[in-house]
Amino acid sequence: MSWTLESLREHLQAALDVEHATIPPYFTAWISIKDTTNVEAAEIIRSVMLEEMLHLTLAANLLNAVGGRPSLTHQGFVPRYPHRLPFSGDRFEINIERFSKRALETFVAIERPEGPRARPEAKKFHTIAQFYAAVREGIDELCERLGEQAVFTGTVARQVQPAAYYAAGELIVVTGRDTAHRAITEIAEQGEGAHDSVFDADRSICGEGREPAHYYRFMQLVKGRRYREGDTPKSGPSGARIDVDFDAVYPIQPNARAHGYPKGSQVRGALDAFGHGYGQLLAALEAAFTGAPDRMTEGIARMFALRDQARALMQIPSGDGKTTVGLDFSQGRAVLDGGPI
């Protein structure tokens, strides 16, 4: 296919959309785990979620670098769950649900590496890896055709700086082709592993050992063991045992809808507040990505507020005698700006 700057920007906006779509399910599963139980599972899900948040931010840096404007508030940015993840061959649905065997199977499916990076067929990607491989080719093609300077026209001021971001790897400031490649590599390797390895390439710090890529991180929960240095995709994990207890989880309603509760009821009020808070978070992040970097701090404060709100919601009986209240992210649209936290 022949790339244009416009199609590159569209693809990078699609990257933001797809990276974001995984965050509510991971967040929900993580929060549904009862305090002090499933310690490893909670840590693993949270660590993957943090990296998806990093990927979202890297995608924003990429899009800004090529003169685009990241959007987190357009119609459909918060998908309606159950949701079929784009670029995944329509093979599975993702849900807003508690940590369970089914949720874990979905997570494994989201992160499954799909063999060598098959060439994409015109605009149809079967895997996320294919999609990013295509974006990388697009950048290369445009740089060769138009020159690097004509592609990377974005102002550096719009780049989210490493100091404003922490945890989960390195935030790369994208200013040209090399840094763009590094950003894409980081996204791909954190997800899939480096070259048929269990581990991603660059997360060895303080000699503590490397972290398995997302797929393998989740496989540890499936297999009930940790990977350790020397393990390969073929060998499977041979490290310390991990105990998973699917019962030590709040039994939340899957794909809950705020509308399902009567207006004026306490649950409805709490769900509306949660959805509204999520919308305000997206608005703050969009502002942080589009020239108001100070809004990142506000966004982080909102994330903590959402965490606490979600924990409280999941402890309220839903009324059917079996489940507790689930989360509804869908109202997190169209909230353009927030008041005080």
Place this chain on the structure above:
Amino acid sequence: MSAPHYDAVIVGGGVAGALVARELSKAGRSVLILEAGIEGAMNPDTYRQYLQTLYTEGGVRGMPNGPYPWNAAAPSPGIPNAPHPYYTYDTTMQFMSDYLRMLGGTTLHWQGTSLRLVPNDFRMQSTYGQALDWPITYDDLEPAYRRAEAELGVAADVEDQRFFGVWFPEGYVYPMHRMPQSRVDQFFDAALTGKSVKLFGGNYPLKVISIPVARNSTPNPKYALGEGYEAVPAVGDRDQGQRCQGNSVCMPLCPVQAKYSALKTIAVLARKPTVEIRTQCVASKLIIDSESGRITGVEYKHYEKPGGGKFRVETAHGTLVVLAANAIENATLLLASNAANSSGQVGRNLMDHPYLYVWGYSPTPVYPFRGPDTTSGVESLRDGRFRQVHASFRASLANWGWSSEPGNQISLLLGQQTYGAALRRELAHRMSRMVKIGFMFEQLPSPTNRVTIDPRQRDELGNYRPVLSYGYADYSLKGVETAVKTVWPTITKFANVQDETVYVDPAPGGYQRVTYNGTGYNLMGSGHIVGTHRMGSSRKDSVTDRNMKAWDHPNLYVVGAGNQVTIGTANPTLTAAALSIRAADAMLKDLR
């Protein structure tokens, strides 16, 4: 089989011992750390368990040692539900501060405040005719302060910290930017900017400044001439703790380890082949060669199970021996060994910062209970001519409302038959306006404030328990009076705060009643335990020299806050860390 010989045997796995071990091992030296307590919080599961205790067991909140278990083999003061208190007393006044005997030491429950001492703190005798001068000056310690700030990861802006002659080299920045100011800080800042208080004929500005804290904020890219700084995450979880989350429970335990603890240094040491860390080993006696005065071994009791029971007596050997236990434990061990005491100063000059709260309602909501415990203070009363007659002090602005008071508010309102929406409304109205300031007072060294030992007072392993004598001199109490009767009314006037301070008699738990000039005050301790083996220029009136080597023993160093000649008004951990680094430099010269 002969026991291994180390370049240094270090007694104590807290911040002082960890920093000495770090410096020595960086230079390739072998070290053994003997830690009296258990591995405890070093294990992530145990850390989580302590957190759970903190969250679920009412009554442990607000207690520095609240979540930590009693350990009969190496007891700590201030452990809730302990079968008996650890300290015994020679006086009716009590010593209100405690410490933790566990790997990582008291940095597990410290608040993280990392102020430097001011230059006059080092020369109280020559400037104000009080106490003694140190054998070193601020200038001597300045480079070590910077090294301590690097390892502890201190967040502050240099511009805020230049006062009373505190200086930094050209171009220096702290590893991380200062913590954002809380709404409480902003409220006081707005109310007090440009205002001052009259003391001892001088005008002192009531300026609110951000305080340096060993707590992860945003790394400063300008640090180390542009190298930057990487925030150190939690031990055992690199995705946790790179930034403070404002959980407001720094003391007794940071939920995410954004606050520095010695565990962060120890985690790196534990991977070094030249460093050995042995927990559950309580040093009980230094073995002294009577000819040379050299310490030929450290006798310690190695107990098998956390909590006590069976133990073996073993001996460790090192070219150097370094005591890096808490100031009270260092003194106890020296006394038990009849070591380093030709001056008679071991155990004397025990100091702490007497601590006093004042509180009230702000006129408009300031939304406390968010942010780390404290982020700003009034530092302008830490030095001045008034120190000729009374204590200097600092005022720490609390971000946690009246702390334990909300419970009382609820019972109070329920007692007035306030329920439902009205209760919620009234609580919101009160709690959103709660402000509280902690005044921290200087105390002068006194030979009668001291640690001694008594053969009848021993713990389960037969080791000595500290016997304390303690009291407050008029110098400190006059400072207390000045704070309550002059400074606080000035602040309430300018900030339009409704004073609600009441010192009930008898004092509630954790406080001690003191009456001065007819007024009763309820004082706390600050956990700032210093002075028990002070350094000096002469062996006649001090225990250690300017490099913290014991005058009486050619291979014994005694490190930590016990070396402080005066306490000034800086929370002592940063100074203890800087002193330990300075001592380690001298040790490396000895080992050459």
